[in-house]
Amino acid sequence: MSQVAYRRLSVEQRRRQLLEAALGLFAHRAPEDVSLDDVAASVQVSRPLVYRYFPGGKQQLYEAALRSAADQLEGCFAQPQSGPMSSRLAQALDSYLAFVDEHDAGFKALLQGGSVVETSRTSAIVDEVRRSAAEQILFHLDVPEPGLKLRMMIRTWITAVEGASLIWLDEGKQPPLSELRDWLVDQFIALLTVTAARDRQCAEVAKRCLALEGGDGPVGDLTRRVLPVVTEAAHLLWQD
Amino acid sequence: MSQVAYRRLSVEQRRRQLLEAALGLFAHRAPEDVSLDDVAASVQVSRPLVYRYFPGGKQQLYEAALRSAADQLEGCFAQPQSGPMSSRLAQALDSYLAFVDEHDAGFKALLQGGSVVETSRTSAIVDEVRRSAAEQILFHLDVPEPGLKLRMMIRTWITAVEGASLIWLDEGKQPPLSELRDWLVDQFIALLTVTAARDRQCAEVAKRCLALEGGDGPVGDLTRRVLPVVTEAAHLLWQD
Numbered sequence: 001m002s003q004v005a006y007r008r009l010s011v012e013q014r015r016r017q018l019l020e021a022a023l024g025l026f027a028h029r030a031p032e033d034v035s036l037d038d039v040a041a042s043v044q045v046s047r048p049l050v051y052r053y054f055p056g057g058k059q060q061l062y063e064a065a066l067r068s069a070a071d072q073l074e075g076c077f078a079q080p081q082s083g084p085m086s087s088r089l090a091q092a093l094d095s096y097l098a099f100v101d102e103h104d105a106g107f108k109a110l111l112q113g114g115s116v117v118e119t120s121r122t123s124a125i126v127d128e129v130r131r132s133a134a135e136q137i138l139f140h141l142d143v144p145e146p147g148l149k150l151r152m153m154i155r156t157w158i159t160a161v162e163g164a165s166l167i168w169l170d171e172g173k174q175p176p177l178s179e180l181r182d183w184l185v186d187q188f189i190a191l192l193t194v195t196a197a198r199d200r201q202c203a204e205v206a207k208r209c210l211a212l213e214g215g216d217g218p219v220g221d222l223t224r225r226v227l228p229v230v231t232e233a234a235h236l237l238w239q240d
Numbered sequence: 241m242s243q244v245a246y247r248r249l250s251v252e253q254r255r256r257q258l259l260e261a262a263l264g265l266f267a268h269r270a271p272e273d274v275s276l277d278d279v280a281a282s283v284q285v286s287r288p289l290v291y292r293y294f295p296g297g298k299q300q301l302y303e304a305a306l307r308s309a310a311d312q313l314e315g316c317f318a319q320p321q322s323g324p325m326s327s328r329l330a331q332a333l334d335s336y337l338a339f340v341d342e343h344d345a346g347f348k349a350l351l352q353g354g355s356v357v358e359t360s361r362t363s364a365i366v367d368e369v370r371r372s373a374a375e376q377i378l379f380h381l382d383v384p385e386p387g388l389k390l391r392m393m394i395r396t397w398i399t400a401v402e403g404a405s406l407i408w409l410d411e412g413k414q415p416p417l418s419e420l421r422d423w424l425v426d427q428f429i430a431l432l433t434v435t436a437a438r439d440r441q442c443a444e445v446a447k448r449c450l451a452l453e454g455g456d457g458p459v460g461d462l463t464r465r466v467l468p469v470v471t472e473a474a475h476l477l478w479q480d
Contacts, residue, residue, distance in 0.1 A: 113353050113363040123353040148414055149423075156404045156427075163399025167392050174388055183389075183435070187396075190430035195423070197465035210472040220476040225437035227477075232450040236460040237467075 015053050017043055023065040027103035031062055031117040062117045066110070066125050073099060073129050077136030085209045086185050086218045088140055093161070093181045100165045101177060108169050111162065133158050141205050149199040157191050160184070186222050255293050257283055263305040267343035271302055271357040302357045306350070306365050313339060313369050317376030325449045326425050326458045328380055333401070333421045340405045341417065348409050351402065373398050381445050389439040397431050400424070426462050 009017065021042045025034045036058055040047045054060045076095040079088045100107050109115045110126065134154050138146050146154075161184055168180055175183075189209075196206040213219040249257065261282045265274045276298055280287045294300045316335040319328045340347050349355045350366065374394050378386050386394075401424055408420055415423075436446040453459040 113358055113366070118353055118358065126353070148411060152404065152407050152411065152423075155407045156400050159403025159407075160396050160400045163403070164392065164396045167395045167399075171388060171392065183392075183438070186434040186437070187431060190434040191427060193466060193469050194426040194430040194462060196469045197426070197462060198423070203469060206469050207472045210476070213473070213476055215476050215479045217476075219473065220479060222434060222437060223473050223476040226433060229433050229436045229443060229446050232447045233453070233459065233463050236450070236453055236455050236457075236463040239455045239460060 018045075018050060018053055018061070019064055019068060022061045023068060026062060026065050027106040029105050030109040031058075031106075031115050034058070036061070059117055059119075063119075063121060063125075066122055069099075069103065069106075070125050070129050074132045077133050077140075079140070081140060081142075084212045084214065084217055084219070085140065086189070086213060089185050089188055090181055090218065092136075093184055094177075096161070097165065097177050097181055100169070101173070104169055104173075108166060111166055130155070130158055130162075141209070143201070143205060147199070147201045149195055150202050150205065153191055153195040153202060157188050160187060160191075182218060185218055189219055189222060258285075258290060258293055258301070259304055259308055262301045263308060263343075266302060266305050267346045269345050270349040271298075271346075271355050274298070276301070299357055299359075303359075303361060303365075306362055309339075309343065309346075310365050310369050314372045317373050317380075319380070321380060324452045324454065324457055324459070325380065326429070326453060329425050329428055330421055330458065332376075333424055334417075336401070337405065337417050337421055340409070341413070344409055344413075348406060351406055370395070370398055370402075381449070383441070383445060387439070387441045389435055390442050390445065393431055393435040393442060397428050400427060400431075422458060425458055429459055429462060 018039060022034075022039050025038055025042065036047055036050050039061060040050045050061075051057065054064065056063075073096065076099070077092045079091050081088075110118070110122070134151070137154050137158075138150075141150075143150060164180065164184060168174070192202060192206050192209065196203040210219070258279060262274075262279050265278055265282065276287055276290050279301060280290045290301070291297065294304065296303075313336065316339070317332045319331050321328075350358075350362070374391070377394050377398075378390075381390075383390060404420065404424060404427075408414070432442060432446050432449065436442040450459070
């Protein structure tokens with residue numbers, strides 16, 4: 001059976017098959033719990049065959065699987081440049097969070113550090129995904145020359161998304177993904193708003209973003225829900 | 241000279257001296273750029289003497305230095321339980337950010353991953369610092385039984401503080417530390433506010449926190465600065 005399959009696959013097809021099998025295994029287990037034998041067994045080939053395609057063994061397979069996961073993640077923020085910013089962010093987050101959900105154990109092992117397969121190369125791939133997400137968001141915000149505060153604001157939000165995803169896994173995947181997504185969009189609006197309070201460029205960006213939102217969208221919903229909380233700060237409007 | 245110093249120090253004093261020297265070296269260089277010879281030279285003793293105190297060599301010294309740094313960081317959030325929450329957070333952040341400033345290269349190497357000395361033990365120490373910070377904040381907020389949203393909100397803010405610190409190092413330590421601190425306090429208020437918009441416990445906490453703030457404090461300042469930004473969202477108050 002496996003012999004037949006072996007004959008029928010091209011070199012490229014076989015490589016892809018092994019990579020997908022590895023990605024599937026690394027998604028749901030910590031890297032130290034995945035062996036080359038597991039990869040070989042999952043596609044019914046021999047261990048030496050896996051070595052023929054990946055002479056660097058498990059480390060090379062892991063890095064190749066991570067590379068392919070990174071390409072997938074970098075696609076998340078490549079949304080059409082139209083509609084309210086909150087919808088574009090929600091769509092990007094839906095893809096990102098679905099990835100986190102599907103690759104739970106691997107995502108956690110990769111980002112919590114101290115993993116046996118972690119090297120400066122794997123860290124560089126993770127950083128590249130973060131950088132690419134920041135660039136995509138700046139592209140959507142239509143800011144070709146972002147200043148310090150806007151750059152920091154976007155990168156901090158990306159860190160928060162990553163952190164919240166890990167915390168979500170830690171909390172047994174609670175709350176439901178749609179709630180987590182809405183909360184992360186709220187966080188973006190909140191972070192942009194307070195950064196805009198002290199930075200002219202962010203204020204311009206906030207103004208343009210808010211103009212694109214509608215009263216029946218998530219930012220309209222947030223605005224109405226936030227009013228009773230903000231009312232408690234009414235005494236702060238005047239200096240003592 | 242070093243011989244005299246050697247005779248005068250007790251075992252505990254010598255251990256502490258080596259540890260402090262290691263922490264100083266690990267603070268300003270990546271772990272791979274620190275050797276046992278560097279540690280020995282910096283306190284004018286021989287390499288075998290360092291091994292006598294730390295038979296596990298560089299890895300053991302690194303972990304001991306990290307342990308002592310973690311103890312220092314865990315002290316940051318142990319502020320008196322009085323005054324507005326924004327002042328308590330600002331004080332905690334001042335200690336934390338001073339630590340980041342003083343241990344720049346080491347902080348970066350530790351948290352960006354892929355470091356040669358990183359193990360599941362070093363990751364556990366980093367996680368312990370995060371957990372301890374979250375517990376301290378909950379203690380200040382006086383919430384003995386935090387629900388899911390409040391827990392996630394606090395942990396996400398801690399992630400954001402850590403991320404913003406790394407980004408700050410990456411941006412050549414810009415903006416000045418006091419601005420970074422104020423921005424991180426603003427982020428806490430913003431995050432609490434939007435989380436309160438959808439969660440009863442967070443709304444209670446926000447109400448109590450806001451009541452402690454004064455118009456001439458940072459939250460009063462933020463409230464006034466945020467008004468012109470929020471005015472741009474006035475059209476969102478009504479559903480279309």
